[in-house]
Structures are given as structure tokens and as C-alpha cells.
Amino acid sequence: MSTVTVRAAAKINLRLGVGPVRDDGYHPLMTVYQAIGVYDDVTVTASPAWEVAVDPVGAVDVSAVPLEETNIALRAGRLLAAHHGIDAAARVSIAKGIPVAGGMAGGSADAAATLVALDRLWDLGTPDDELLAIAAELGSDVPFALLGGTALGTSRGELVEAVADVGSWWWVAVPSAAGLSTATVYAEHDRLGLGDSQLLPQALLDALATGSVEALAATLANDLEQAALSLRPDLAAPRDAGLAAGALAMLLSGSGPTWLALCRDHEHAHRVREALADAGFADPVAAPGPVAGAHVVEYA
Ligand code: ATP
Numbered sequence: 001m002s003t004v005t006v007r008a009a010a011k012i013n014l015r016l017g018v019g020p021v022r023d024d025g026y027h028p029l030m031t032v033y034q035a036i037g038v039y040d041d042v043t044v045t046a047s048p049a050w051e052v053a054v055d056p057v058g059a060v061d062v063s064a065v066p067l068e069e070t071n072i073a074l075r076a077g078r079l080l081a082a083h084h085g086i087d088a089a090a091r092v093s094i095a096k097g098i099p100v101a102g103g104m105a106g107g108s109a110d111a112a113a114t115l116v117a118l119d120r121l122w123d124l125g126t127p128d129d130e131l132l133a134i135a136a137e138l139g140s141d142v143p144f145a146l147l148g149g150t151a152l153g154t155s156r157g158e159l160v161e162a163v164a165d166v167g168s169w170w171w172v173a174v175p176s177a178a179g180l181s182t183a184t185v186y187a188e189h190d191r192l193g194l195g196d197s198q199l200l201p202q203a204l205l206d207a208l209a210t211g212s213v214e215a216l217a218a219t220l221a222n223d224l225e226q227a228a229l230s231l232r233p234d235l236a237a238p239r240d241a242g243l244a245a246g247a248l249a250m251l252l253s254g255s256g257p258t259w260l261a262l263c264r265d266h267e268h269a270h271r272v273r274e275a276l277a278d279a280g281f282a283d284p285v286a287a288p289g290p291v292a293g294a295h296v297v298e299y300a
Contacts, residue, residue, distance in 0.1 A: 002045060002046055002121075002300065003043060003044070003045045003121075003298075003299070003300040004043070004044055004117040004118075004120045004121045004296060004298070004299055004300075005041055005042065005043040005117070005296070005297050005298040005299075005300075006041070006042050006044075006113040006114075006116045006117040006120075006294050006295065006296050006297065007039050007040070007041050007042075007113065007294070007295060007297045008039065008040055008042065008109035008110065008112050008113035008145050008293070008294040009035040009036060009037065009038065009039055009109060009145070009148060009291050009292070009293070010035070010036055010038040010039070010098045010104035010105065010106065010109060010173075010287075011033050011034065011035055011036070011104060011105045011108070011109075011141060011144055011145065011254070012033070012034050012036055012104065012171070012251070012253045012254070012260055012289070013031050013032065013033060013034075013222060013253070013254050014032040014033075014034055014150075014204060014208075014216070014219075014220055014251070015030070015031055015032040015201040015204050015219070015220070015221055015222070016029065016031050016221070016222040016223055016224055016254065017029060017030035017031060017197035017198055017199070017201070017221075017223055018186075018189060018194075018197070018223040018224060019197075019198045021186075021190060022156075026140070026156040027156065027186060027189075028154075028155065028156065028198060029140075029153060029154065029155070029156060029157045030152075030153075030154060030197065030198045030199065030200065030201065031152070031153040031154075031157055032150065032151070032152055032153070032163065032201060032204055032205070032208075033141075033144045033150065033151050033152075033153050033157075033160070034149075034150045034165075034169070034289045034290050035144075035145075035148040035149060035150075035289060035290050035291045035292065035293060036171055036173070036260075036287040036288065036289035036290070036291060037287040037288045037289065037291050038097055038098055038099075038104065038173060038285060038287050039057075039097050039098065039109075040094055040095065040096050040097055040098050040106055040109045040110055040113060041057075041094075041095040041097075041113075041297065042073060042092060042093070042094050042095075042110055042113035042114050042117055043092075043093045043095075043117070043298075044077075044090045044091070044092055044093075044114065044117040044118055044121050045090060045091045045093070045121075046088075046090060046091075046121065047089055047090050047091040048089060049089050050069070050074050050077065050078065050089045050090065050091075050092075051090075051091040051092070052067055052068075052071045052073055052074050052091075052092045052093075052094070053067070053091070053092070053093045053094070054067065054071075054093075054094045054096055055093070055094070055095050055096065056096055057095050057096060057097035058097060058283065059282065059283045060096050060097060060098070060099055060100065061099075061100060062096050062100060064100050064101060064179060065094075065096070065100055071092075071110075072107040072108070072110060072111045072138060072139065073092045073094060073107075073110040073111055073113075073114040074092060074114075075111065075138060076110075076111040076112075076114040076115050076118075076134075076138055076142075077089075077090055077092060077114050077118055079134055079137060079138065080114075080115055080118050080119065080124070080126070080134060081118075083126070083130070083134055084122075084124055084126070086122065088122060090118060090121065092114055094110050096110075099173075099175040099179075099258055100179060101179025101180060101181065101182075102175055102176070102179060102253065102256075102257065102258040103180065103182070103252070103253040103254030103255045103256045103257065103258050104173070104253050104254065104258055105141040105144075105145060105254065107139070108138075108139050108141035108142045108144075108145045109145045109294070111135065111138045111139060111142045111145070112135060112142050112143075112145035112146045112293070112294040113145075113294045115131055115134060115135060115146070115294070116131075116146070116294045116295070116296065117296070119131065120296060120299070131146060132146060132147075132160075135158075136158035136159075139158075140153075140156045140157035140158045141157060142158075143158050143159075143160045144157070144160045144293075145293060145294055146293050146294050147160050147162065147293045148290065148291060148292045148293025148294070148295075149162055149165065149290045149291075149292070149293065150162070150163055150165035150208060150289075150290045151163060152200075152205075163205055163208060163209075164205075164208060164209040165208040165209070165290055166208070166209065166210070166211040167208060167211040167213070167216065167290075168211075168265075168288065169213070169216070169262070169288065169289045169290070170262075170263040170264070170265055170266055170268065170269035170286065170287075170288055170289075171260045171261065171262060171263065171269065171286070171287050171288075171289060172242070172247070172260070172261040172263060172269050172272045172273045172276065172284050172285065172286050172287075173253070173258055173259075173260055173284065173285050173287055174238045174241075174242060174258060174259040174260070174261065174276055174281055174284045175257075175258050175282070175283055175284075175285075176232075176235065176238070176256070176257035176258060177282065178232075178257070179257065180228060180231065180232060180255060180256045180257040181255075182254070182255040184231065185224050185227050185228050185231065185255035185256065186224070186227075186255070188227040188228075188230055188231050189223070189224055189226075189227035192226065192227060192230060194223065194226055194227060197221075197223060201219065201221075203215070203218075203219045204216070204219040204220070204221075207219050213248060213262070213264055214248070216248075216249075216262065217248035217249040217262050218249075220249050220251045220262065221251075222251060222252045222254075224252065224254070224255050224256065225252045225256075228252055228255060228256035228257065232256070232257060235252075235256060235257055235259070238250075238259050238276075238281055239252075239259055241276060241279050241281060242259055242261040242272070242276065244275075244279075245261070245271075245272045245275035245276050245279070246263075246268070246271065246272055246275065247261035247262055247263060247272055248261075248262045248263065248264065249261075249262045250262075261276070261284075263286075266286075266288075269286040269287075270286055272284075272286075273285070273286045
């Protein structure tokens with residue numbers, strides 16, 4: 001086998017509770033992640049030197065993705081090799097469908113996909129707990145990108161635990177032309193002195209366990225929304241347009257700027273998507289959730 005392709009999904013946060021900054025600079029989180037059907041595909045090929053290439057899928061703007069060693073996919077590959085003490089390299093090709101700097105953890109998805117792909121390419125058989133620990137070292141959202149589905153995230157988000165979710169949810173992701181830096185949004189959150197919600201979001205967990213979309217709509221919440229809107233007042237427009245288009249709720253994805261419109265079902269999502277496109281919002285995409293974590297789609 002000389003090539004392995006792994007698919008990894010975008011994540012959204014159904015609840016993003018952000019506590020006061022810790023001594024190590026991270027914010028403690030109480031979050032509920034969900035993987036949704038917007039994907040990056042990562043293909044790894046044996047190579048004498050590390051290389052990375054990124055190609056857009058659809059209208060995704062990949063110009064901000066680094067093509068050198070700071071690319072998180074390469075960091076993931078090097079860390080896996082170091083963990084096993086092997087001297088190997090690979091070419092990593094990313095087909096990017098997840099908006100860049102959109103608050104949907106596309107970089108984390110690439111890191112998780114690269115770990116799984118290289119584990120197979122090099123036939124390492126890395127135990128799950130070791131893969132999760134390597135993932136946590138790469139970034140707070142990377143363990144969830146391995147796990148997928150719907151999960152509670154604690155500590156800085158890197159500790160993940162699957163939660164009961166019987167729903168077949170439908171979302172419309174509304175990307176923004178300009179990205180928003182996660183670090184800047186957290187800094188604004190601190191500057192505004194916002195949030196301290198570290199309580200288990202029981203009403204949200206109940207909504208997921210019963211599959212009630214009305215209950216879910218009533219319990220979605222993101223502590224970073226106010227900070228993102230403070231930095232980018234223009235983000236009120238897609239939120240309001242989503243509600244006008246009939247979304248049951250509008251939720252900012254992570255640190256933004258992508259918005260998620262919660263819809264009743266597949267049909268409703270397509271109507272909301274069309275209404276947003278007609279209103280002039282570029283490239284809204286309907287996506288189901290939850291979907292699987294990083295998984296192999298092709299061996300060659
Ligand atoms: P975060 O995961 O920090 O919440 P995000 O989901 O908003 O961020 P990402 O698309 O993951 O956004 O990328 C954030 C930044 O990370 C990009 O602007 C880019 O400079 C850098 N980056 C490094 N590697 C990658 C990668 N493989 N894909 C996308 N961005 C990458």
C-alpha cells in the first residue's frame with residue numbers, strides 16, 4: 001500500500017462555555033461538540049521528505065493555509081513519527097472543503113486525518129489512547145476530530161467523551177468571506193470580562209438524548225458570540241438573515257465567523273440554504289450531523 005486517504009469532518013460547538021483564563025494561558029471549556037458533514041480529505045503518500053499541498057473543494061479559499069512545516073498536518077505527521085521513534089516522511093495532500101479560519105476546526109480535522117492515515121500507511125497500530133494523547137498535544141480540537149459524533153469536551157476541550165444523541169440534525173453553514181482568529185476572539189472575550197459558564201449543559205444533553213429539535217434550538221449557546229460580534233459587527237447580518245430565512249436558531253460556530261442555521265430536517269435545510277443564497281450570502285452549505293470522526297476512505 002502506498003497511499004491512504006482519510007476523511008475528517010468539520011466540528012461545531014452546540015454549547016461553548018468559556019471559563020476565566022487559566023495560569024497556562026488556556027481557557028477552561030465546557031463544550032458539546034458535534035461533527036457535521038463538511039469535510040477535508042487527506043491523502044498521504046510515502047516520500048523521502050515532508051511535503052504538503054492544499055487544494056480547495058468548491059469555493060473554499062485556501063490562501064491562508066501554510067505550505068510549510070507550520071501546517072498542522074505536517075506537525076501531526078512529525079509527532080507521530082517521533083512518538084514511534086521512526087525516521088519516515090510523507091507527502092500530505094489536503095482536499096479542503098472546510099472553510100479556513102471559520103471556527104470549524106479545519107486544521108484540527110487535517111491533523112486528525114493525517115494521524116490516522118500515517119498510522120495505516122506505516123502500519124503502526126497506534127492504540128487509541130496514544131493517538132488521542134498525540135492529538136491533544138497538537139491542539140484542543142484534534143481529539144474530537146478523531147472521535148466524531150457528538151461529545152462533551154472539558155479541560156481546554158481536549159478531553160472528550162461521547163454523549164447520547166439520537167437526532168438526525170440538519171444545519172446550514174453560512175461562511176464569511178473574511179476569517180476570524182481564534183486567539184483574537186478569546187482576547188476580546190477576556191477584555192469584555194465575559195462568561196464563566198462551566199456548568200454541565202443538562203438541558204442540551206436532554207435535547208440530544210430525546211431528539212427534539214425545538215428543545216435543541218432553545219438550548220444552543222456560545223459564550224464567544226458576543227466577543228465575535230464586538231470584533232465583527234457585520235456578523236449580525238448573516239445571523240438575522242438566517243432567522244428571516246426560517247432557521248429555528250442561529251449559532252456561531254466556535255470562535256466564528258461561520259454561522260450555523262439549525263433546521264427542522266433535510267428539506268427545510270435546503271429551503272433555508274436557497275433563501276440565504278438568494279439573499280446574497282455566498283456558498284451556504286447544508287450539512288447533517290452527527291457524522292463520523294476521521295476514517296479511511298481509500299487505500300491504493
Ligand atoms: P481553530 O481550530 O483555531 O478554532 P479555525 O477552525 O477557525 O481555527 P482553521 O481552518 O483550523 O480555523 O485554521 C486556523 C489557522 O491555522 C489558519 O488561518 C492557518 O493559518 C493555520 N493552519 C495551519 N495548518 C492548517 C491547515 N491544515 N488547514 C487550515 N489552516 C491551517
